[in-house]
Amino acid sequence: MTRFNTFYQQIATNRLSHWLTSLPAQLSDWHNNNLHGEYQHWQKTLDALPTTKNGATVDLQSTVKVGELGDFTEGEFKRLENLMKKFKPWRKGPYHIHGLHIDTEWRSDFKWDRLAPHIADLTGKYVLDIGCGSGYHLWRMRGAGAEFVVGVDPTQLFLMQFNAVQHFINDPQVNLLPLGVEQLPELAAFDTVFAMGVLYHRRSPIDFLYQLKAQLVKGGELVLETLIVDGDENTVLVPGERYAKMRNVWFLPSGKAMCAWLERCGFSNVRMVNIDVTALDEQRKTSWIDTESLQDFLDPNDNTKTIEGYPAPKRAIFIANK
């Protein structure tokens, strides 16, 4: 909880101070009633991570990298690797921690490279990443100059992975809170809001778009990334029980439909800036996950289809202003 106390102190004196009316009660309720069965175990793993004595160099501009190989003794390095493996599956990354390459299932840097040329300059900005996973993109936002970076994600293992990386980078301007988007009050305080890979998990996508808008300052920028299908402004796929073996997938609009939804919700300057069919080098099985990956989610005889026969994952990035 100490980490959240520091966060409360920080926001007490910045433009997020109004969040203090609801956040401490929410997070203490989370801590008292919702901790994952493995939480205490994970916390012990975090506490056992080795510590560097001297300040390490941090590179967040082209990668997420802290320190160098050789900063730790061989024994400490082995301990670092074994402890980090206890937080498997590592889905979003990669991370380079004192020479340890956490080769995650996803190359999240590919997504960052696709969006970076199109977004407003983040220098000095307050940014929010909704559904941030382990927080890979939070670090890249900070690397791009953001002044204060907040991520929210309800999956507690991802909070642990973030805390493990934060243990080494130690940047108080980057924070992850264990909250779902539906738990956010209307903060109207962020210059840029990112919502990537989340819309298709929401049962009410239009309500979701209003929730995102409510976090932005007037004129602020939304960066939304989601799965799309081919079609016109009236095309939306609602898959059956599973899509690419995922159970919680609801709405896959066409690019045109997604733009129309954003406009209908009152966003302006709506544009689709990138379309990309997910390739097998972006999402793949590595030694940092024990589960299946994209290759297993596609039709083995036709990689243009999911195993259920739907169009294979195609993702698009949308930018709009409040």
Ligand SMILES: Nc1ncnc2c1ncn2[C@@H]1O[C@H](C[S@+](CC[C@H]([NH3+])C(=O)[O-])CC(=O)[O-])[C@@H](O)[C@H]1O
């Ligand atoms: N109610 C919710 N509120 C907020 N987040 C949620 C919610 N429910 C689930 N999530 C979180 O949304 C993230 C989606 S993953 C995208 C990660 C990153 N953004 C990426 O673009 O690589 C993509 C995928 O798994 O398909 C997960 O971390 C969930 O815990």
